[in-house]
Amino acid sequence: MRILLAALLLVVSMAAAALAQDSPIQQLLQDNRQLIEKSSRKTIGPAIDALRDSGLPAAQTVLERWQAKEMWQREEDGLFFFAEKIDSKTYRLIDIATGAPVGTYDKGDLEQLKPNSGIRGMIGAALVQFQLNDPDPAKRVEALDAIARDAEASHLDALRRSIYGEANAALKARKERLERLLTIAYDDDPAARIAAIESFSGDLGVDARAALNPLVATTRAVTTGAPPAGENVARTLTPGSADFTEDEAYALLVDAGLAPPRLTSDAKRAALAAHVEDGRVGGVPLHELDTEADRDRAYTALAFAGLVPPAASDGEAAAALEAHTFYERYAEPDPAVTAAANATLESITFRVGFNQFADLMLDALSLASIYFLAAIGLAITFGVMGVINMAHGEFIMMGAYTGFVVQQFIPNYTVSILVALPLAFAVTFAAGVAMERLVIRWLYNRPLETLLATFGISIALQQLAKNIFGTQARPLTSPDWLDGALQINDVVSISYIRIAIFVLALAFLALFLFIMRRTRLGLEVRAVTQNPRMAASMGVNPDRINMLTFGLGSGIAGVAGVAIGLYAKVTSELGQDYIVQSFMTVVVGGVGNIWGTLLGATLIGSLQKGIEWLNPSNTLAAQTYMILFIILFIQFRPRGIIALKGRAAGD
The missing domain is CATH 1.25.40 (Serine Threonine Protein Phosphatase 5, Tetratricopeptide repeat)
Incomplete structure (x- = not known):
């Protein structure tokens, strides 16, 4: 029975081996056996292509297993198999056509196919049609x-x-x-x-x-007479024109072997000096080499003697340029194809330009929303109260640092931002109230003293921030849903953070209008702004209203700081980057008018982005031009875009 069983196993193994050898996929591999065994990236291509184009059901599996280094070759007959590891020295071979086991073999009797990264890449390209x-x-x-x-x-x-x-x-x-x-x-x-x-x-x-x-795409070429037939000529070139100098044209002749190289004066002098013999160079006495023509004569004699390479004179170079035709030719030989490509690219260029303008306007709008958010608090303290608060930027900085501190305790960035916004308002509102009670209330109607006092407070707050948080920039991380950008097309996009700031700016515009027009506080603020004595006689406390108004403006600056900190570096100097633009926004828009502040932010944001687009390599120059424009604008419209009317305008 044992002998019979062994014979049966031998017969089955031989039958499986015969089946494996006779299968179409195995035969295809055997036809390309030498290429596969050599396994060179330069020569393996035909074998991979043969598998890819064979149409055999097993071709995809073979390519995938080969790419994964799961193909093995039996050394005794060179047949290819898949293999399963049994132990460290034994493998079970599997027929690549049927998936049936063929037998177990010692690892020493097998050779694993190990394609390198280049060959695996070629196999991957071949697998594309199956995938x-x-x-x-x-x-x-x-x-x-x-x-x-x-x-x-x-x-x-x-x-x-x-x-x-x-x-x-x-x-x-x-x-x-x-x-x-x-x-x-x-x-x-x-x-x-x-x-x-x-x-x-x-x-x-x-x-x-x-x-x-x-x-x-074009390349420059040169020929004698007309361009050869069959070349797709883009345009002819004229040596000496703005986009094709004579030097460029002659260099083209030299590269094409149609003219000898031109010799510079320094190189000519060096060559002549190297061939001085008995007071002569090329038969010309040294004392006669005081003109360019004589030096050319001596150099020509040396070239004729084979001592120096021949060189063209100016006259010969001019004649060579005149005798040849220069042109640009397309790499694509078919004129109809290039004509269609040029027409399509022209239509694309127009649309790209239009969308670049739209993208620029989106950038300007997002920058305007940032300036508006930074300036809306200043519009209250400066525009409504008439207080020149040079520490307004530091309230923005305090709001940003508040957001940073909150994130140290609340790791969830969405929750931390939702907590930071009202907390930043509360912190900067309290700071603003304290500043108004301790300093500002004693300096009303004294603008110079107010400016100097708040400037000193600004420096003190910056130093305090450095002492607490250090000079290193602190991260204020945005939530995941604010990462990335809204991609309208391949040209126009806007980041989600800027969209959020734009929405926040609109929300605060609506909140400000609601407070000023629909609440008792807003009514009292407008009354105190227009006529504080009359408001006081009607039972309104001007000191209390001034305190709350200043606190409200400071609180909004703190919220702006959280928003700005999401994409800007949070440092002690953060507020200084926005204080100038905030004042310009309020002044240009019209002091004391929220709609004017909105228009001022839009104008300044659009102007800055437009100048940066014209001069993208110099942001400082763009800001300088913007300030000059604002100065000129104020000369012609000193009250801003929307000027106050009535008694408040007179004040």
Whole structure:
């Protein structure tokens, strides 16, 4: 029985081995056996392509297992198998066609295929066509990402075949777009390429511009007479023009071997000095080498004797330039394709410019919301009360540091921000009330003394912050839902933090209007602002109203500090970055008018972004130009955009 069982196992093993050797996938691997065994990135391509294009059901599995280093070769006959490890020295071989066990072998009788990273990348590219039709959408997305990252001509047909059966609408749209991009680059039919190019007219995608730009890329060339037939000429070039100097033209001649190099005066003098013999150079006496023509004559004699390389004189260079035609040629040989690409890029350029303007306006709007949020408190203390508070920026700084401290105790960033906003208002409101009671109340109607006193307080608060928190910038981390940006298209985007600040600015505008127009406090503030004596005679306490108004303005500055700290560095100098813009916002908009403050912030934010766009490399220059513009603006409209009317305007 033992002998019979052993014989049976031998027969089964031989049958399995014969089946493994006769399977189409094994035969294909054996046909490419030498390439696989050599396993060189430079030579392995045909073997991978043969597997990819075979149409065999097992081809995808073989490529995947090969890429994962799970392919083994049996040394006795060179057949390829998958393998399962039994122990450190023994492996079970599995038929690559059927998945059936073939037998157990010692590790020494096997050779593992270990493709390097380059070969694994080539296998990955070959697997794309299988992954495009994978039932798992994630696999199909992965395949599309791989094509977009490293496309090649072989992907085009596979991509086209996969589009018809794609059930996912989003993936189908992406496949269709990618197919058009690959058609532009790899299709042999000019009509198909032109149709694909024209389909991207006005498209803002970066991938579309990346596909079209190589079609209109040009190189400079030179020839004798007319350009050769069949070349796609973009334009002819004139030596000596603004974009094509004579030096550039002659360098092109030298590179093409159509003219000898020109010699500089220094190089000519050095060559002549190196060949002085018996008081002569090239047969010319040294005392005669006082003109450029004589030096040219001597150098020509040396070149004729083979002692120096020949060089062109100015006259010869001019003649060479005159005798040749210079032009730019497209890398793409088909004129119809380049014409379509140029037309499409022109339409894209127009739309890109329009969207860049829209993106600039969004940036200006977000910057204006920041300035408005920083200035709304100053609009109360300076615009309504007439107090020049140079420490307003430090209230912004205090609010930012309040947010930082809260985050040290509340690690949840969403909760910490929700807690920090009212807490920052409370802290800076209390600080503002204390400052008004201790300092400001004694200096009303004395603007110079108020300015100096608040400036001193500003310096003191900065130093206090340095003593407590140090000079290092402190992080104020935004919640995860504020990370990233709202991507409208490939040109226009705005960060979620700036959107949140914009919404916060609108909320405080609405809150301020509600307080001033719908509450008793607002009524009393307006009464004290217009006529404090009359308000006092009607039972309103002007001192109390001034205290609350100053505290309200300071509290809003603290909230602005939390918002600004989400994207700016929180340091003791944070407020100084916004104090000048805050005063300009209030003055330009119109002192004492909240709508004027809003318009002033919009004007200053738009102006600063516009100047930065014109001069992006120098932010300091942009701020200087902005201040000069504001000075000129105030000369023509000293009361601001929206001037107060009536008794308050006179005060």
